[in-house]
Amino acid sequence: MPSDVTPFSLSNDDAYRRWRDAKLADLPAAPADLLVEVGDPRRLTDTEAAAIRERCRRWNMAVYRSKVGDDPDKAILRRLGARFGLHSLDHNPGADEDAITAVTIQSDALHRGFIPYTDKPIAWHTDGYYNAPQRQIRAFILHCVRPAAAGGENALLDPEVVYMRLRDRDPAHIRALMHARAMTIPANSVDGTVLRPACAGPVFMHTEQGGLAMRYTDRKRNIQWRDDAATTAAVTALREVLTAADTPVMRLRLESGWGVICNNVLHTRTRFQDSGEPRLLYRGRYYERIAGH
Numbered sequence: 101m102p103s104d105v106t107p108f109s110l111s112n113d114d115a116y117r118r119w120r121d122a123k124l125a126d127l128p129a130a131p132a133d134l135l136v137e138v139g140d141p142r143r144l145t146d147t148e149a150a151a152i153r154e155r156c157r158r159w160n161m162a163v164y165r166s167k168v169g170d171d172p173d174k175a176i177l178r179r180l181g182a183r184f185g186l187h188s189l190d191h192n193p194g195a196d197e198d199a200i201t202a203v204t205i206q207s208d209a210l211h212r213g214f215i216p217y218t219d220k221p222i223a224w225h226t227d228g229y230y231n232a233p234q235r236q237i238r239a240f241i242l243h244c245v246r247p248a249a250a251g252g253e254n255a256l257l258d259p260e261v262v263y264m265r266l267r268d269r270d271p272a273h274i275r276a277l278m279h280a281r282a283m284t285i286p287a288n289s290v291d292g293t294v295l296r297p298a299c300a301g302p303v304f305m306h307t308e309q310g311g312l313a314m315r316y317t318d319r320k321r322n323i324q325w326r327d328d329a330a331t332t333a334a335v336t337a338l339r340e341v342l343t344a345a346d347t348p349v350m351r352l353r354l355e356s357g358w359g360v361i362c363n364n365v366l367h368t369r370t371r372f373q374d375s376g377e378p379r380l381l382y383r384g385r386y387y388e389r390i391a392g393h
Contacts, residue, residue, distance in 0.1 A: 106310040108263065110271050120264055126158055127261070131352040134163040134256075141166050141243070141359065142179040149183055152361060156184075156390045160258045161362035163352065170245050170356040174200050177241050177384040180361065185391025186239055189384055190228060193295070203242075203381040205374065219248075219379075222369040223318040224342050226259070227385050230285040230299050238313060238389040241361045241382075244354035248379035251372030256350045256365050257342070259314035263304055265341045266334070273334035277303035282331055283315065284324040303338075307389065316366065318342065342366075354381065363389050 105112065107119030128134060136151045138144060141164060144152070148164075155162035168176065177200055181187065189199035194214060196202060206217040215222055228237030242254075266273040276282060284300040305313050317323065318339070325331050341347055354360070360367075372379055 106306065108304075108306060108310075108312045110267075110274060116267070120268075123260065123264060127348050128159055128350060131163065131350045134159065134161060134350060136162055136164045138164045138166045140168055141176050142168075142173070144180070144183055153184065153390070156361065156363065160260060161256055161350075161360060161365045163354075164359050164361065165355075166357040166359070168357045172245050172380070174198060174382060176243055176359075177382050180243075180359075181239075181241055181384055181386060184239075184361065186241070186384070186386040186388050188387040190231070190235060190237055190387065192228070192231075192385065199384070201383040201385075203383050204378050216369075219251075219372050219374065221371045224255075224257070224366050224368050225317040225319070226314050226364050226366055227383075228364075229283075229315045229317045230288075230296065232297075232299055233301055235387065236305075236313065236315065237364050237385045237387065238307070239361070239363050239386045241359060241384045241386075242354070243359035243382045244356060245380040245382065246377055247353060247355050248372035249375035251370050252379055253351060253353045253370045254360070255368040256352075256360065256362070257347065257367070258365055259304075259316075260312055261348060262314070262338065262341055262366065263312055265344075265347070266337055269337055270333075272330055273337050274304060276326075276328075276330040276334040277338070278305065279326060279331070282326050282334075283317075284326075285317075286322055286324060309389070311363075311389065313364065313389075314366065361390065 107115040134155055138148045152162040191199045194201055203216055227240050281300045282302050287294050287298040288296040303316050307313050325335055
């Protein structure tokens with residue numbers, strides 16, 4: 101779909117206002133609105149799949165509560181993803197050989213220094229914000245095998261809501277954040293060896309289907325914003341939206357057998373504490389968006 105006929109085109113204010121009014125009339129009121137009860141994510145019924153797809157269509161995310169408990173079968177992610185057209189897994193450096201990541205405390209050389217593999221909190225971000233343009237993450241699944249003894253709560257936020265709040269403040273914020281060099285993640289180098297080159301790109305971008313995708317991290321270090329007044333103002337406004345009391349942030353703690361499937365929504369994690377068996381979640385990152393919504 102041409103970018104100028106979508107509601108996310110700055111030149112199509114009528115389409116935007118129609119989309120905005122519908123979005124405002126249908127915001128989730130509580131995390132329970134996102135929840136879908138399922139038996140086994142590996143074998144969804146048509147009714148279960150339709151309920152997940154419907155929530156992803158409305159809010160870009162769904163939370164499922166299944167009966168598989170602490171079953172560590174990684175096929176849960178693979179089969180669930182395939183049901184919604186998610187096949188192309190991102191082989192990020194912290195992932196296992198099958199491209200599914202075990203998100204748990206890990207102190208080996210490969211994972212040391214990366215916050216997801218510690219018990220520390222994680223600020224607002226979308227997954228894979230440091231990926232090259234041709235490897236942008238469009239969806240992810242996060243499945244809980246074992247929660248922490250305490251903490252480890254997630255916050256979820258639909259990027260379309262952030263876009264709407266910023267555009268209503270000032271369309272110039274969107275224009276700045278759609279610039280091809282709005283946000284740069286510097287190269288990751290160890291002992292003079294470049295493990296990942298610098299990656300520049302927009303914060304908001306059009307998808308091939310005429311939708312909206314977001315690439316963002318709230319980190320304050322090891323990030324370079326385009327050095328102009330418009331970008332500075334836009335980033336300030338974005339951070340204000342993320343912390344505003346009326347922003348519809350969904351907060352929940354995933355328990356064993358629970359998971360999130362989404363179009364790479366913004367998310368955070370609180371600090372957690374383990375006791376006995378460690379907290380373990382599986383994460384799959386995909387280059388496709390969720391199909392059929």
